[in-house]
Amino acid sequence: xxxxxxxxxGRPVRxxxxxxxxxxxxxxxxxxxxxxxxxxxxxxxxxxxPSPSNPAANPAPEAPRLVANVPADEEGxxxxxxxxxxxxxxxxxxxxxxxxxxxxxxxxxPELQVNLRADRRIPYEIVEPVMDALARAGALAGRPEGVRVxxxxxxxxxxxxx
Amino acid sequence: MIGRRRMPDPAxxxxxxxxxxxxxxxxxxxxxxxxxxxxxxxxxxxxxxxxEGGAEVDPLELDDEPIIVQxxxxxxxxxxxxxxxxxxxxGLESFLESQRSxxxxxxxxxxxxxxxxxxxxxxxxxxQAFNAAVAAGYQTVGFDESID
Numbered sequence: 001x002x003x004x005x006x007x008x009x010g011r012p013v014r015x016x017x018x019x020x021x022x023x024x025x026x027x028x029x030x031x032x033x034x035x036x037x038x039x040x041x042x043x044x045x046x047x048x049x050p051s052p053s054n055p056a057a058n059p060a061p062e063a064p065r066l067v068a069n070v071p072a073d074e075e076g077x078x079x080x081x082x083x084x085x086x087x088x089x090x091x092x093x094x095x096x097x098x099x100x101x102x103x104x105x106x107x108x109x110p111e112l113q114v115n116l117r118a119d120r121r122i123p124y125e126i127v128e129p130v131m132d133a134l135a136r137a138g139a140l141a142g143r144p145e146g147v148r149v150x151x152x153x154x155x156x157x158x159x160x161x162x
Numbered sequence: 163m164i165g166r167r168r169m170p171d172p173a174x175x176x177x178x179x180x181x182x183x184x185x186x187x188x189x190x191x192x193x194x195x196x197x198x199x200x201x202x203x204x205x206x207x208x209x210x211x212x213x214e215g216g217a218e219v220d221p222l223e224l225d226d227e228p229i230i231v232q233x234x235x236x237x238x239x240x241x242x243x244x245x246x247x248x249x250x251x252x253g254l255e256s257f258l259e260s261q262r263s264x265x266x267x268x269x270x271x272x273x274x275x276x277x278x279x280x281x282x283x284x285x286x287x288x289x290q291a292f293n294a295a296v297a298a299g300y301q302t303v304g305f306d307e308s309i310d
Contacts, residue, residue: 052292120286124282131305
């Protein structure tokens with residue numbers, strides 16, 4: 001057997017890129033975006049947030065948070081409070097239910113804050129009972145200092161994205 | 163020679179990954195395009211007023227008298243007190259800033275400021291007044307029960 005034939009000279013050369021790292025990275029990206037889109041669809045209910053002129057820079061500190069959404073329909077009337085894909089009616093029994101749910105969550109996670117996202121058009125008489133319900137939830141969960149509520153607003157650089 | 167018979171090559175098994183990569187890229191593009199991040203959203207700390215059944219109150223501690231900012235709708239406000247207060251929300255921030263105790267005014271920085279809107283006032287107007295008080299530098303700003 002000649003040396004040339006033992007080295008395989010003359011056979012077609014198999015060339016191929018190693019795709020394994022690329023596939024790994026792509027799968028990681030897919031998983032990331034799946035999770036993010038799930039979280040944002042729960043928390044970021046599309047609504048028209050209030051956008052005060054000249055917003056003050058007073059961002060809330062990073063902490064575990066619960067997002068309560070109060071969206072409005074086309075006429076600007078509030079429909080319900082949305083929390084974790086559940087909808088609570090804005091009457092007394094619905095808000096009692098809401099209070100108990102928030103209180104349960106507050107007991108489970110001590111440093112939990114509540115972000116309140118409410119549509120800019122709804123009247124204050126709708127938002128006030130929701131804030132009352134959050135305050136009652138803090139008392140129910142046995143927090144002497146009350147529950148930390150953050151108001152979510154729209155700063156101007158986002159423009160007409162909402 | 164009988165013993166020099168060639169062993170067969172180990173079987174080369176290879177998956178064809180092309181179609182899987184195609185599908186995964188399709189998924190990736192779908193989720194990239196479909197995901198919206200909450201850009202430009204900001205959250206404010208808010209102090210809720212003490213309601214019934216709320217926090218325990220120390221009976222020996224004197225509460226600061228809160229500064230009440232009544233929001234009447236249409237940008238009109240009223241601040242009851244011994245001062246010449248603005249009647250429009252545009253002047254609220256500069257007024258509250260000028261009344262700060264460290265700027266020669268009479269309101270302490272940690273004095274509670276209560277935003278008290280009318281019940282039919284929109285959330286936008288209520289937040290506008292709230293924002294003005296926060297921007298003026300006060301540390302304890304909250305909402306109160308509606309006027310009517």
